[in-house]
Amino acid sequence: MAFKKPVCQFIVVVSIFFLLVAWHQYTANKQYTVTTSSKHNQKLIDETRQKQKKNLSLMEQKLLQLNNKTKYVIFHCVGRSLCGGWGDRQHGIISVYLMALTMGRRFGIIISRPCDISKYLQPNKVNWKIDSKELHGLKSRYLNLVDGNKYISSLQSADLETLYPEDVLYVSTNRIYFYALKKNARYKEQLLWASQKSYGNIFAKVMNLLFRFSDLLQAKFDKFFEVNIPKTNMHLVCAQIRIGKNPSVPGDSQRNSMSDVQNVWNFLSKYNNTSKYKIFVTTDSKEVQDIASKKFSSQFMYTSGEIIHVDRLRKGVKDTCDALRKILMDQYILTKCDTLLVSRSGFGENALLMREKENNIFHFKNGKVTRINIEKFFPGWEKTWL
Structure with a gap:
């Protein structure tokens, strides 16, 4: 029995030693695992943030591209080209404005024949003044439709964006497109506001939307x-x-x-x-x-x-x-x-x-x-x- 006691003590000591070693190894492994996991999580967070930044950058780029790709429809009367009298031009302006609405484009007016119109008329509720810098480098097309009665009937079914994909569409016309565009099923939604109105109502409304007197003309x-x-x-x-x-x-x-x-x-x-x-x-x-x-x-x-x-x-x-x-x-x-x-x-x-x-x-x-x-x-x- 005296022999067994030292052996038991030895076994206990060795067991405790191995337990301590095992505990130390477990603790070290746990710390490594936590550290590794933490680093991995941080890496995921960093990658996610980078993706978000990248996505945000892409969104900003797309918005910039959209802004750069803004398209225009512009009533155009310059130089020596005939545009009609002021009454004719008013009808033309209304027609081109309606074209811009149907095509979802920005509307503009450029009249310098016989004088710059903006000297006396200014934008009221629709800004039709366009800086020439905005148009620089854009693909454009000119439509001279003055006295062009044959063109009107085509507007009842035309897909204008397909016909005129250019960034800037300059239109000279003295004709009324209201009735033809209103019959075009493709633009029913865009012209829903005008569907139950007479041309006279539309004319007066749009003229008021577009124009006000300049300070000079208002004073006179x-x-x-x-x-x-x-x-x-x-x-x-x-x-x-x-x-x-x-x-x-x-x-x-x-x-x-x-x-x-x-x-x-x-x-x-x-x-x-x-x-x-x-x-x-x-x-x-x-x-x-x-x-x-x-x-x-x-x-x-x-x-x-x-x-x-x-x-x-x-x-x-x-x-x-x-x-x-x-x-x-x-x-x-x-x-x-x-x-x-x-x-x-x-x-x-x-x-x-x-x-x-x-x-x-x-x-x-x-x-x-x-x-x-x-x-x-x-x-x-x-x-x-x-």
């Missing part, structure tokens, strides 16, 4: 009414008289004769109460303006400036920019008239569309003055512009 406009109609109870009677070919616009076609204009004078003579009525006349003829001034001297109003047709300038015009100012100002004055007579011309008829009042409207055509109902006057346009 306000001054005109302040000086000429100081009393708020005055009734403003207006006549837009288009003669056509005459010394002021020798390049135009004949519209009315001077003898026809006598019917306009007879019409205006009904408003001879100087305490109640003011008479404003805008015309394409200096001779007509002078006659009106003599006939209605105490009531007569007009804006100063040379008379021109913006697309058919005669030689010797001293200040084309001021002449454009007169055209723009005259049309907006027509929209404020209590009684309005217009000739068969886009300039005058567009004033009807922009005018808030629908009563007391008269039309001068083929030498005759007739009262018209605006609701019945314009619906026939759909047959014309399809």
Whole structure:
């Protein structure tokens, strides 16, 4: 028994030793495992962060690419190319704006014939001014569609983005595309807001969205009414008289004769109460303006400036920019008239569309003055512009 006791003690000591060694090894392994796991996790975290940064960078790059790939549809009237009179151009501007909406592109206006339009008209709720630097290096295409009636019917089914993949599409037109684009099933969603509206409603709405007076023109406009109609109870009677070919616009076609204009004078003579009525006349003829001034001297109003047709300038015009100012100002004055007579011309008829009042409207055509109902006057346009 004395022999067994030392052996047992030895076994216990050895066992404890191996237990201590085993524990030390376990602890070391655990620490290594935890450290390795921690390093591995950190590596995963770092890799994830790098991927996120990379993905963010890719997103930023894509956004940059999208910005670089912004596409444009621009109403274009520059140089010597014919664009039509101001009334025609207004229809063209509306048409190109609708094209931009259907194509999901940014809309712009560049008019420098006969003068930079932005001198007198500024963007209102839609920014149509485009810096030329934005367009530098972009692929472009020019469409000269002035008087292009055959093109209109194609818009009822055309895929415009496929037809015109270029980054910048410059369009010159004086035609109404509203009815054709509205019939194109491809653009039903884009033009849903316009589907139940008349062209007259769309014209007035878009003109208001696009344009406001520059400070210069607004000041002249306000001054005109302040000086000429100081009393708020005055009734403003207006006549837009288009003669056509005459010394002021020798390049135009004949519209009315001077003898026809006598019917306009007879019409205006009904408003001879100087305490109640003011008479404003805008015309394409200096001779007509002078006659009106003599006939209605105490009531007569007009804006100063040379008379021109913006697309058919005669030689010797001293200040084309001021002449454009007169055209723009005259049309907006027509929209404020209590009684309005217009000739068969886009300039005058567009004033009807922009005018808030629908009563007391008269039309001068083929030498005759007739009262018209605006609701019945314009619906026939759909047959014309399809």
